[in-house]
Amino acid sequence: MVAASMGAQVTIVERAGLGGAAVLTDVVPSKTLIATAEAMNRSVDSTQLGVDFNGPDGNPKTAMRANLQQINERVMRLAREQSSDIRRGLEAVGVRIVIGTGKMLDARTIEVDRGETTEIIQADAVLIAVGAHPRELATAKPDGERILNWTQIYDLQELPEDLIVVGSGVTGAEFASAFNGLGSKVTLISSREQVLPGEDSDAAAVLEDVFARRGLRVLSLSRAEKVERTDNGVIVTLGDGSKVTGTHCLVCVGSIPNTGGIGLEAAGVELTPSGHIKVDGVSRTSAPNVYAAGDCTGVFALASVAAMQGRIAVAHLIGDGVRPLKLTQVSSNIFTSPEIASVGVTEADLESGKYQGDVVKLSLQTNARAKMRGVNEGFIKIIARKGSGTVIGGVVVGAGACELIFSIALAVTQKLHVDDVANTFTVYPSLSGSISEAARRLHVYV
Structure with missing residues (x-):
């Protein structure tokens, strides 16, 4: 076009x-x-x-x-x-x-x-x-009925009673969260110590806490070696020889x-x-x-x-x-519940020495609008370049994170100072008010 x-x-x-x-x-x-x-x-x-x-x-x-x-x-x-x-x-x-x-x-x-x-x-x-297209495992070939890739999941006519999701990256985490919300019993098999490897560690921790509260089981440091179909379900064999049984298995191991x-x-x-x-x-x-x-x-x-x-x-x-x-200007969102959005430089970048910056993380539990809506988890995180105070990154965890991240992405792309963000009026009460407040806490007093 x-x-x-x-x-x-x-x-x-x-x-x-x-x-x-x-x-x-x-x-x-x-x-x-x-x-x-x-x-x-x-x-x-x-x-x-x-x-x-x-x-x-x-x-x-x-x-x-x-x-x-x-x-x-x-x-x-x-x-x-x-x-x-x-x-x-x-x-x-x-x-x-x-x-x-x-x-x-x-x-x-x-x-x-x-x-x-x-x-x-x-x-x-x-x-x-x-x-x-979806990557397949030689030992877990999709059949479109019990063993599925993410393009086949929409062919199901009935909600999986007991769904096993292999892979805890963005796709696996999103589908695990979704089917848990729809009412399936869900087990998420993760080869890493924490779900969403490569994403903000604080955000992944919040998501794991929500998963636990909602009854979604995460098997960390577990690798699926084989997925087999049975008469009425599936058996997933893990690297240590243990087995996990379910009615369906969704394989999300990249593309x-x-x-x-x-x-x-x-x-x-x-x-x-x-x-x-x-x-x-x-x-x-x-x-x-x-x-x-x-x-x-x-x-x-x-x-x-x-x-x-x-x-x-x-x-x-x-x-x-x-x-x-x-x-470094790309904003992205993970559509789990709660959502996780991010843009720019990460805390991992700071820890590796790639960038120097200051970080403020503000819990949404103190936000008036979040309280009104019954939001019990989530946060706003803003990263500013050390010395100059320019906004270089941010993370939002919570309902509507995909919308809230835009204002931080705008600040990153246009190289706004934290004071530019802090001095911009926000609606009260609003979740975006926490973005302004986080920026305010990064003000450098001269």
Whole structure:
């Protein structure tokens, strides 16, 4: 759409549907499912606000039931609608859409297999955005019924009674949180000491506490060696020989870039040892007129990053003004309950000596708006550069973290001083008020 708006003649080659995995099998479906789970969590937690569900045993969770068939029908309907909206938007600006499987014959020629016919497309420049697919374990092959990857979970008609999730990264943690909220008994198998390895340690600790309170079992420092199907469930064998039984198993152990068999070698596009496409700060590959964006590049696997990579690539190839991608300005969100959002420099970066900074962490338990809404966990964390007081990072844990992180991301991107944030009016009462207060506590008295 950006290229078309700049006057380029644009053709898209796509084999599944517009929007790719983010819309069809990943972000839109998973976050729609999570939204239902979050609604149920809010209902359960609202008992402390004086709402009585009168469950038969006094437990508000027993007064609700998740109809997974209906939920998944809505999930996939919204995904299809979003894909259709994208297609209409592209066609409205004159983009030609070719449904088929593309293969590069050289850096300027693409062969498209359209089933019964083949088409050759010549191009001045090519943007590769082929995404990735779920990684599979040789000893845990998905069957789409009991052993599942995250693209198959929406085919289930009934809520798993006892779900085992293998992998405690972002995808595993999100689905574990979601199905726990929907009413499944969930066991999360984590090979690390703490869930969400690589994320803010304080945030991961809050999430583990919430998991424990909600009855979600985490098996830390445990590695799944094998997943087998039984007559009515699954058995997961761990590295120490112990076994975990359940009705279903969801395997979330990373992804593989879709870079094989599409002619990248013929086009002169170099790959990393992991199979990702090598790109520079303006999304160029090793072939001068070929660019790449998204999960196939191995840069942060976020839809927002993919979109930014694409916009940067288009601006560069057309000759518009462009700023290289800066990963320290990327904000991200983990849609667990509570949500975890972050941007910029981390505390781990400070501890390693990569950056020097000051940190303030403010619990939301002291926030008036959080108290009114019955929010019992979460925090705001702001990191400022030592000496200058410039905001260089932040973390938000709590309901609506994906919205709250934007103000910190704005401060990071625009290099605002903590006083700029502190002296900006916020609404009282509001969760954003804690962002202003955290910045105020980082003020350096002269």
